[in-house]
Amino acid sequence: MKSGDDSTPISRQNQFEDGLLRFINTELLVGSDLAIDADSALFADGVIDSLKILYLLAFIESAIDRTIPDEEIVMKHFRSVRTIAERFTRSHRDDENWSH
């Protein structure tokens, strides 16, 4: 998250989830009949195509204030809005304790 943010990890994650859901439903899926929730599969049914994924990444990178390397862009992190929020709202200190 952007520096200077003193909110708790849970509230950061919830805010991020809400913002990402709003972005996907109002920007990426505009004009379609689809609407997703935090647990919807993002990459089933062609919800996100090869252009929308770039917009999605730009949104996430702007929100977390860092570039996401290609190796991190895998299904276990991008399955749904919730998994994206769980992965990318953790602090770097949390990251250090993760096993890859």
Place this chain on the structure above:
Amino acid sequence: MMKTGPIEELQRQGEIVFTADGGLMLGGLPLRLLRWIDAQLLQLAGCVSEIQCPSLIERQVLERASYFESFPHGATRVEAGQRSGLLAPAICYHCFAKLANAQIETPAGFTCVGKCYRHENGATHVLGRLWEFTMREFVFLATPELVHQQRRDWMERVASFAHAVGLKGEIELATDPFFGEAGRGKKLLQQIKELKYEFSVVMPDGSKLAIASFNLHETFFTSRFGIVAAGASETHSACVAFGLERWMLAILAQCGLEAVGQLCG
């Protein structure tokens, strides 16, 4: 004196000849091994319809498969007098062309074999990177769930087969795009959706060589070729592809002449 590896030894005996133009000439043990590998792969597949494919492929088939959008210069062009043609860069295109505009019963499975031609940045002299090679492919069409399951089954079968033979390798998510260098978005989408896995081995020179790939096409080919399944709203396809010369070279390099002699001698 440096120890000669199995491939160098067979080159010295004239049973493996890398031709100057990126082909491979085989005799004796390596030829028996290549045929043995193909027979084992067919056994792994069980009962599927078999198709032998020509080297030439119609331009309109590759156009229909959107091949040139992803690989603008990928296909090898040949000329004879007033006529010109293209050489197949992969075998499964023939299979989809054969099924074009048909309603099929699913699940359906086919296997096809033939020569393929790929000119990868001119690197035809690197071990295993041939301009001309033999590809054995298994193509299946079914519901999305069943196609996923069949690919998982194939990855397990290939890992077990390699282990039984004594070939060490790894099945990994592929980084090179199946649908070509068509932009970062497509590449990332392929990566997230795990559309392509490869079985890779390490060769004696330390290079990594992909010897099989496991590819989900979703509706990419079925929609372009107008292939529909009776009673199904959506038909997905997938293919599992094996470069037979690469398998032969990898087994020789890793297992040695004596072990190969016992396998298929």
